[in-house]
Amino acid sequence: MTAVLLTCAVLLTAAGILALIRAERGPSMLDRTVALDIIVTVVVAAVALYASAERRTDVVPILVVLSLVGFVGSTTIARFASVEPAGEGRVRTREEIAAEEAERIRAEDEAEQRRRARRAREAENAATDAPRPATDPAEVRAEHASHGDEARRAEVVPDEDRREHGDDPHVDEHGPGEHGPGEHGEGSDR
Amino acid sequence: MSWDWNVVADVVASICLIGGALLALAAGVGVLRFPDLLSRMHAGTKPQVLGLILVLIGLSLRLRSGAAVWALVLVALFQMLTAPVAAHLVGRAGYRTGKVRRDLLVVDELTEAQDQATQRGTPPEDAPGSGDRG
Numbered sequence: 507m508t509a510v511l512l513t514c515a516v517l518l519t520a521a522g523i524l525a526l527i528r529a530e531r532g533p534s535m536l537d538r539t540v541a542l543d544i545i546v547t548v549v550v551a552a553v554a555l556y557a558s559a560e561r562r563t564d565v566v567p568i569l570v571v572l573s574l575v576g577f578v579g580s581t582t583i584a585r586f587a588s589v590e591p592a593g594e595g596r597v598r599t600r601e602e603i604a605a606e607e608a609e610r611i612r613a614e615d616e617a618e619q620r621r622r623a624r625r626a627r628e629a630e631n632a633a634t635d636a637p638r639p640a641t642d643p644a645e646v647r648a649e650h651a652s653h654g655d656e657a658r659r660a661e662v663v664p665d666e667d668r669r670e671h672g673d674d675p676h677v678d679e680h681g682p683g684e685h686g687p688g689e690h691g692e693g694s695d696r
Numbered sequence: 697m698s699w700d701w702n703v704v705a706d707v708v709a710s711i712c713l714i715g716g717a718l719l720a721l722a723a724g725v726g727v728l729r730f731p732d733l734l735s736r737m738h739a740g741t742k743p744q745v746l747g748l749i750l751v752l753i754g755l756s757l758r759l760r761s762g763a764a765v766w767a768l769v770l771v772a773l774f775q776m777l778t779a780p781v782a783a784h785l786v787g788r789a790g791y792r793t794g795k796v797r798r799d800l801l802v803v804d805e806l807t808e809a810q811d812q813a814t815q816r817g818t819p820p821e822d823a824p825g826s827g828d829r830g
Contacts, residue, residue: 510710517717521743524724528736536733536790540740543782544723547743550771551720554751555713558758566759566767573748573771577778584785 511559518555522548535587539580546576705757712754719747733795737783744779748772 522545529541550572557565598606719742726739749772756765790796791806798804 507706507710510714514713514717517714517721521717521720521722521724524721524728528724528727534733534790534793534795536786536793536795537736539786540733540736541727544720544727544740544743547723547748548720550748551716551743551751554755555717558709558713558755561758563759563761563764566764566771569752569771570767570774573774573778576775577782580782581785584782584789 507559511555514555515552518548518552535583539583543576543580546572546579550576705760709754709757712750712757716743716747716749716751716754719743719750723747732797732800733790734787735800737786737790741779741783745776748775 525541525544525548529538529545532538532541550569553565553568553572557563557569723739723741723743726742727736730736730739752768752772756768759765759768798807
């Protein structure tokens with residue numbers, strides 16, 4: 507039995523190391539996910555091996571827990587982090603980070619100002635004449651357009667675009683039949 | 697038939713444990729050497745189901761106590777419930793983000809089906825990146 511246990515331990519160690527190498531190399535997040543899944547399986551097998559070597563039944567709950575939560579990591583990554591935005595693979599310089607931060611703060615300020623203006627306008631409308639709130643959104647939009655909103659929107663567009671792409675794998679929760687066009691578009695513009 | 701059944705159980709358990717460990721090793725080799733995401737997933741699924749079940753059979757043959765064996769059945773059940781979910785999500789995300797190498801595929805029914813769906817007529821502005829529409 508000792509020889510068997512040693513053999514299994516060596517095999518599992520080799521498997522874990524190989525999967526770890528893939529997790530380090532993996533060109534994409536999903537490759538790393540697959541490798542980490544294998545590592546979880548190897549850990550489960552190792553715990554089972556230990557339990558069978560010592561004939562201990564009290565480590566069996568560990569196996570139950572591992573088999574339950576082992577898939578959470580890969581599911582989460584596949585759902586939310588499968589698309590790496592371009593340029594995230596390298597470490598950014600201090601200046602780039604500062605510029606991005608300034609951009610973000612400016613966008614937030616502008617959004618806040620826009621919200622305030624809209625709220626003030628709604629309050630004004632509610633105060634003057636109550637029965638015409640239906641026309642409000644159009645008016646507000648027209649007002650923004652007249653105040654040079656296009657320039658601002660043009661700045662925001664790359665950011666929104668990126669976010670949309672990042673969200674893409676988890677946009678659809680309505681069944682398999684309906685994302686044909688979206689998936690096709692994803693594949694074909696690459 | 698004058699076997700010692702404990703020895704028999706231990707031998708079978710050893711075979712099962714070694715089988716499971718071999719499958720884990722195969723998965724490690726495969727995930728390191730295979731060229732793209734789908735084939736790596738293929739390699740990685742071997743120890744997740746069959747390897748795990750072999751290891752659990754080996755462990756239950758060693759433990760030989762009712763409660764532990766039922767807990768191990770539960771482990772196998774959970775693994776068989778969760779592994780397909782994770783694999784499905786990983787494969788879908790890989791397909792959508794272009795991690796699938798089309799030149800290595802023998803048959804690609806998903807792309808064909810999508811092309812047909814596109815030809816059957818969807819609004820032209822629907823094409824790029826709007827996955828939230830019917």
